Amino acid sequence: xxxRDLVRSVKAVGSVGSVQGLRTVRAAWRxxxxxxxxxxxxxxxxxxxxxxVRDAEPGPGGGVVLFDRSELRVLVTVQGAVFWGWDGxxxxxxxxxxxxxxxxxxxxxxxxDKDGGxxxxxxxxxxxxxxxxxxxxRTPGGVPLRRDAPPRWWEPVDGGPGRWMQRSQVAPDARxxxxxxxxxxxxxxxxxxxLWNTDPGGSFAPGDDPLYITMPVQMVVADAGTHLVFHxxxxxxxxxxxxxxxxxxxxxxxxxxxxxxxxGGPLRCWAVVGSPARALLGxxxxxxxxxxxxxxxxxxxxARWGFGTEREVRRVVAGYREHGxxxxxxxxxxxxxxxxxxxxxxxxxxxxxxxxxAELRRDGIxxxxxxxxxxxxxxxxxxxxxxxxxxxxxxxxxxRVVEGVVWPGESVYPDFTHPRVRKWWGGLYxxxxxxxxxxxxxxxxxxxxxxxxxxxxxxxxxxxCLDGRDGDHREAHNVYALCMARAAYEGLRELAPxxxxxxxxxxxxxxxxxxxxxxxxxxxxxxxxxRASLALVLGxxxxxxxxxxxxxxxxxxxxxxxxxxxxxxxxAYLPLFRTHSSLEAGRREPWEFGPExxxxxxxxxxxxxxxxxxxxxxxxxxxxxxxxYVRPLWWHTPEDRALRDCDDAFLxxxxxxxxxxxAPGTERRAVRLPRGRWYDTVTGLPxxxxxxxxxxxxxxxxxxxxxxxxxxxxRGADGGPELExxxxxxxxxxxxxVVADAGxxxxxxxxxxxVTRWEGPRxxxxxxxxxxxxxxxxxxRLRGADQAGDQT
Numbered sequence: 001x002x003x004r005d006l007v008r009s010v011k012a013v014g015s016v017g018s019v020q021g022l023r024t025v026r027a028a029w030r031x032x033x034x035x036x037x038x039x040x041x042x043x044x045x046x047x048x049x050x051x052x053v054r055d056a057e058p059g060p061g062g063g064v065v066l067f068d069r070s071e072l073r074v075l076v077t078v079q080g081a082v083f084w085g086w087d088g089x090x091x092x093x094x095x096x097x098x099x100x101x102x103x104x105x106x107x108x109x110x111x112x113d114k115d116g117g118x119x120x121x122x123x124x125x126x127x128x129x130x131x132x133x134x135x136x137x138r139t140p141g142g143v144p145l146r147r148d149a150p151p152r153w154w155e156p157v158d159g160g161p162g163r164w165m166q167r168s169q170v171a172p173d174a175r176x177x178x179x180x181x182x183x184x185x186x187x188x189x190x191x192x193x194x195l196w197n198t199d200p201g202g203s204f205a206p207g208d209d210p211l212y213i214t215m216p217v218q219m220v221v222a223d224a225g226t227h228l229v230f231h232x233x234x235x236x237x238x239x240x241x242x243x244x245x246x247x248x249x250x251x252x253x254x255x256x257x258x259x260x261x262x263x264g265g266p267l268r269c270w271a272v273v274g275s276p277a278r279a280l281l282g283x284x285x286x287x288x289x290x291x292x293x294x295x296x297x298x299x300x301x302x303a304r305w306g307f308g309t310e311r312e313v314r315r316v317v318a319g320y321r322e323h324g325x326x327x328x329x330x331x332x333x334x335x336x337x338x339x340x341x342x343x344x345x346x347x348x349x350x351x352x353x354x355x356x357x358a359e360l361r362r363d364g365i366x367x368x369x370x371x372x373x374x375x376x377x378x379x380x381x382x383x384x385x386x387x388x389x390x391x392x393x394x395x396x397x398x399x400r401v402v403e404g405v406v407w408p409g410e411s412v413y414p415d416f417t418h419p420r421v422r423k424w425w426g427g428l429y430x431x432x433x434x435x436x437x438x439x440x441x442x443x444x445x446x447x448x449x450x451x452x453x454x455x456x457x458x459x460x461x462x463x464x465c466l467d468g469r470d471g472d473h474r475e476a477h478n479v480y481a482l483c484m485a486r487a488a489y490e491g492l493r494e495l496a497p498x499x500x501x502x503x504x505x506x507x508x509x510x511x512x513x514x515x516x517x518x519x520x521x522x523x524x525x526x527x528x529x530x531r532a533s534l535a536l537v538l539g540x541x542x543x544x545x546x547x548x549x550x551x552x553x554x555x556x557x558x559x560x561x562x563x564x565x566x567x568x569x570x571x572a573y574l575p576l577f578r579t580h581s582s583l584e585a586g587r588r589e590p591w592e593f594g595p596e597x598x599x600x601x602x603x604x605x606x607x608x609x610x611x612x613x614x615x616x617x618x619x620x621x622x623x624x625x626x627x628x629y630v631r632p633l634w635w636h637t638p639e640d641r642a643l644r645d646c647d648d649a650f651l652x653x654x655x656x657x658x659x660x661x662x663a664p665g666t667e668r669r670a671v672r673l674p675r676g677r678w679y680d681t682v683t684g685l686p687x688x689x690x691x692x693x694x695x696x697x698x699x700x701x702x703x704x705x706x707x708x709x710x711x712x713x714x715r716g717a718d719g720g721p722e723l724e725x726x727x728x729x730x731x732x733x734x735x736x737x738v739v740a741d742a743g744x745x746x747x748x749x750x751x752x753x754x755v756t757r758w759e760g761p762r763x764x765x766x767x768x769x770x771x772x773x774x775x776x777x778x779x780x781r782l783r784g785a786d787q788a789g790d791q792t
Contacts, residue, residue, distance in 0.1 A: 006202060009106045018144060021452070023237055023405040028451035030403065031459045036300070038461025038472075044157040049150050050086070051134035053116060063660075065129050075124045077101070079285045080278075084127070084135055085268035086151060093469065094232055095479045096510035098288030101511055115611055119211045146170050151267055155280025161264035166231070169255040171245030174222035175644045176258070179239060180215035180357045180541045181518070183208055186538035186632060186647055188241055195237040195262075197478050197507045199448040199456055203524035203556040206532045212446060212507045215480065215541045218258065219279060221638045222529035228272045229281040230510060233265030234478040264474060276542075276635055277627055284626025288514035289491065291547050292623045295743035296659070297367055297439060297502045298615040299328025301578035303368075304588060307351045308335050310356055316589060323591050325602055325608045326667060330360065331368040331580070333443065336515035340407035343374045343383050343431050357436020364519030366438035368502070371429075373445045373484055383428065387414060392421045397461045397472070404449025404702025413447055413458060416483035417476050418465035425484070426491015433495055439502035441519070445481040446507045449627050467745035481507035485515035499744055504547065504576065516545030525554025525585070530567050531648075531662050533687060535573055538650060541628025549620075550578025561593040562664055562699070565600055569702045570660035573603040573652050575615070575629045600700045613713035613721050613740075618653045620739040620749070631654060637674050641689060646672050655726075655736055656681075657712035659695075659703040669697045677729045679784045686787050688730075708784065709734010709766065710755040716779065723776055725756055725765045727784040733738040733757040738778075752777065 051068025062082075063072035073090065075083040079102050082090050091101035105122060109370040112120040116131040125145070128136040135151035140790050147169045155162035179195075182205045194210040198791035204211060216231040216239065244256035265574035282291065300410040302320070307313050313330060320327040336353075345353050357367045369463040373385050375393070387393055393412040394402045400633065403410050432440065439612040450457055457477065485505050492501035503516035512518070520536050523529045533550030540548045552571045554561045555690040559567065568590065571577050578718035586592075590601035631651040632642035649671055657678060659671040673689030680687070680695065681704045687693045695703045706712075709728030716722035721740070735755040742749075752774065753768045763785050767774045 001654065005252075020334075020405070020409070020450075023031065023409060023453040024450045025402070027319070027405040027449055028453050031341065031449070031451060031454055034396045034402070034459035035365040035461045038459065040156070040160050042156070045154040045162070046157055048153045048155060051131070052247040053118070053131045053133070056110055056118050058110040059104075060106060061108045062127075063110035065110075065118050065388055067133055070133070072133065072135070073725070074120050074127055074129065075416075076103045076105045076120055076127075078103045079282055080105075080124055080274070081267065081270055081272045081282050081286055082122065082125065082127055082137070083270050083386075085266060087267070089266035089268040091232075091268070091270075093467065095234065095482055096230070096232055096287050098286070098511065098514060102286065103174075108127050108180070110492060126664050135417075137227060137273065139225055139273070140472070145222070145225055145227050146229065146271070146444045147219065147271065148269075152265075162265050163261065163263050166260045166267065168258045170220050170244070170251040171224055172246045172255055174220050174244060174256040176220065176243070176256070177219040177439065178215070178217045178228075180217065180334055180539065180540050180543050181213040181413070181520075181536050183211060183523075183532040185535040185644060186542065186582070189203075190242050192238050192240040195478070197446040197481065197509070199444070199446050200522070201456060203522045203529070203554065204532070205524045205526070205528045206535070206601050213266040213509070213512075213518060213540070215543050215629055216260065217283075217510055219276070219542045221276070221634065221644055223271060223639050223641075223763045226638050227278050227280055228283055230270045230283075231260050231262070232268045232270065232510075233262045234475055234509060235265040236474060237262035239410070276631075276638055277318055277625065280542075280544060280626040280628070287511040287544060288620045289624070290360065290513040290544075291503075291516050292498045292619055293517070293547060294438075294502055295612070295616050296328045296364070298575070298619065300326055300329060300608060301329040301368065302589075303331030303333065303578055303580035304325060305333040305581065305601050306583040307332060308337060310353070310696075312352065313356065316467045317360065317363075317670060319591060321363075322665050323479070323598060323602070325590060326605050327365055329368050329439065330368045330372070331578070333370050334372065334407050335583075336369075339376070340373070341383070342372050345435060353458065354434065354436045360719075361436070361438075367436055368433050368439035368441060369437040371432070371440050371442050371488070372406065373442070373447055373480075374406035374408065374411035374412055374449075375403065375414065377412045379411045384412065387412070387424065389418065392418070392424055394458060394462050394473075396459060397463060402462045404447075404456055405451070406444055406449060411449075414484075415464050416480060416487055417467055419467060422483065422487035422490065423464075425487040426494065429488060429491050430495050430658065442481065442484060442488065442503065442505040444454070444482050445505060447480050454791050460574055479509050481505050482509040482512050485512055489515035498746075508545070510544070513545045513547075517576060518545055519548060519578065520550035523550050524562075525557035527557050527563060527663060530563065530570070533567070534570065534650065534660065534662070537630050538632055538647075542631050542632070544626060545627075546622040546628035546630075547575045548579055549574040551578065551580040553579060553581060553588050554585075556582050556585050560664075561597045564588070565699065566598045566661045566702070568601050569604045570658070572608040573630075573658045573704070575618075577608060596699070603700060610715045612715055613738075614653065614655070616741045617713055617737060617739045620741065621653070621737065622749070624751075633657070633672065633674055637653065640674065642672060642690070643674060653712070654711045655707055657705040657707070658788060659697070661697050661702050666697055668698075669703065669706075670694050670695055671703055673705070678705040679708065679726055679787065680704075681706050684784055686784065706783070707734070708732070709756045711736030711738070711756060713738045713740070715776070716781070722781055723754065723765065725754070725780055725782050727763045727782065727787075728756050728758065730758060745758075
């Protein structure tokens with residue numbers, strides 16, 4: 001044992017406690033020994049580049065370009081995406097793709113290009129391959145969007161997986177977004193971002209990286225166009241970004257740069273070109289439509305690690321009722337388990353959980369259960385016994401079951417990359433449904449194992465099925481949570497086929513939206529944590545995961561009344577609206593912060609309840625188009641450079657702009673508006689963009705604006721649905737989409753399209769369908785007509 005690890009071991013025993021501390025020390029040494037004997041040692045390597053082009057073989061949708069030392073396959077799909085893969089790498093197998101690879105576009109043909117290269121011309125882009133292996137993505141007009149330099153591989157002399165590096169250039173004005181959950185986003189500044197799902201081991205703030213969800217998905221926004229690029233390798237890696245600079249002339253421009261380094265896996269890439277909406281539509285068609293949550297999951301959730309007893313749950317629910325606060329779900333953390341063992345109940349603390357769940361459901365409140373992947377390694381534990389009989393748990397290179405340390409103590413881990421294990425695990429949710437739970441949040445699934453030193457996860461040498469391909473944790477780590485989410489979702493589809501599953505996960509990977517959403521994890525309590533929360537939601541949406549939200553108030557500590565209220569007000573406009581905190585943190589019930597906070601929190605909750613039909617519409621549109629509920633201000637105008645740099649406001653769908661308060665003591669704040677007319681939803685005053693406006697942000701509310709001409713479904717004063725229509729500017733038209741939903745089930749409701757226009761002195765709202773123009777199917781409440789004026 002070296003001196004540093006000895007010190008860490010002593011600290012672990014002292015800080016965690018004698019029993020659990022000793023377990024983390026043993027786990028750390030077990031992990032080190034497993035990797036020492038189970039991982040190949042990195043010895044001599046040989047570097048390789050593609051060489052010079054020799055020939056090409058045209059094929060459907062593109063073809064193969066042959067080089068001296070490599071080959072490149074290019075494929076354009078009928079959905080308008082392009083794939084390129086080196087050394088024979090194809091689109092499959094892939095954990096990111098939904099089903100099989102899309103069909104090739106027969107119109108895309110591989111043909112000779114200038115200077116001895118080749119190109120594939122498609123409808124929305126051209127892919128040009130140079131004679132030395134550079135790959136350039138161009139607009140139809142020939143403007144470069146991205147240029148990948150010839151890649152470089154470092155391969156072990158004695159065989160085995162090699163590492164690789166890909167350097168790219170983008171336009172000097174380009175800005176980077178995405179890469180999964182990044183607390184410093186949503187715009188990704190210069191720096192290196194790691195691609196390894198990581199439990200930070202405590203609360204995090206904007207400077208912390210990596211976090212729970214890392215994805216090699218970049219959205220690049222520039223004047224010339226937007227493109228999304230995905231490097232389909234789940235291995236550990238890094239992405240280093242450097243924004244460009246524009247000088248006095250083109251000769252002084254410095255291109256933006258991206259460098260992707262992976263420790264292994266194929267070098268293969270997907271790209272989608274177009275507007276931000278088109279890019280995410282293409283991404284969703286590749287990786288799967290986002291799961292549609294039941295309507296109740298779009299309401300308000302209350303959670304806490306530390307509810308502890310059935311009595312405490314009833315006390316909190318009664319508090320919501322007593323104070324006139326809407327509540328849609330209560331979440332139970334690991335303290336409702338029997339000795340922290342998954343799929344169990346502590347019968348002393350929760351003597352009749354099904355009865356509690358039934359009583360809450362009669363009041364419109366659902367119970368949501370935490371589910372951890374780690375299973376206590378003890379005979380007599382039903383999950384451990386059945387998993388052992390099935391050989392469901394991850395083993396090391398020597399064939400021994402891998403043991404780690406999590407909340408139940410010594411634990412083992414299901415191999416979710418095995419179809420048989422996913423089937424078994426999905427069936428275990430029958431116990432949760434029998435207890436009355438209606439939804440599930442997956443935690444600790446990076447996966448995490450507490451260790452006194454080293455990485456807090458499984459040994460990299462641990463073996464995984466990888467759906468029949470066989471491999472180790474280096475490849476399986478980042479997709480572990482994705483496969484766990486798949487197991488739960490598919491199991492729930494079988495167990496309760498009439499209901500839409502509700503699952504959200506702390507960790508995940510590209511394609512996780514197929515099975516649900518995510519939340520912030522253990523974001524720190526403080527104003528930086530509030531800002532990080534918004535960055536995470538925006539970044540996840542631009543990575544293809546539209547349903548997410550933070551722990552309101554932060555996971556740790558005790559927020560000030562002002563901080564809690566401002567966090568609560570912002571979260572009322574995010575997809576997942578959930579208060580949550582740690583065992584030792586301060587309370588998160590709104591009435592705990594005094595009468596003024598309670599009054600204003602009630603206002604935020606009632607507004608969320610009023611907007612619930614709009615959130616339902618956004619959920620359906622996300623499923624059909626991949627568009628996130630929460631969007632950056634540049635969503636419709638990516639050419640607006642000022643909006644690209646704006647990270648303190650967001651669009652909620654097409655109709656609303658939300659400007660949260662992110663700093664203490666704020667009573668007025670500047671808001672940058674996209675082009676068009678925007679109405680303050682409280683005062684009704686119009687403001688014209690593009691530009692900045694200074695508006696009131698009193699303690700009772702945050703600024704929210706409605707787009708002129710917008711039509712959105714809301715809950716009326718009588719509780720029934722109605723349309724809220726905002727007058728378009730004089731001489732303009734507007735509109736909106738509405739999707740009515742029964743709240744659950746698998747029916748595909750019709751999308752209703754509404755148009756607003758001026759007809760003489762009044763505003764007319766019409767429903768447009770394939771069979772013509774009709775009167776609205778819901779009552780209409782018109783706003784802003786007396787303020788419309790002439791647009792300047």
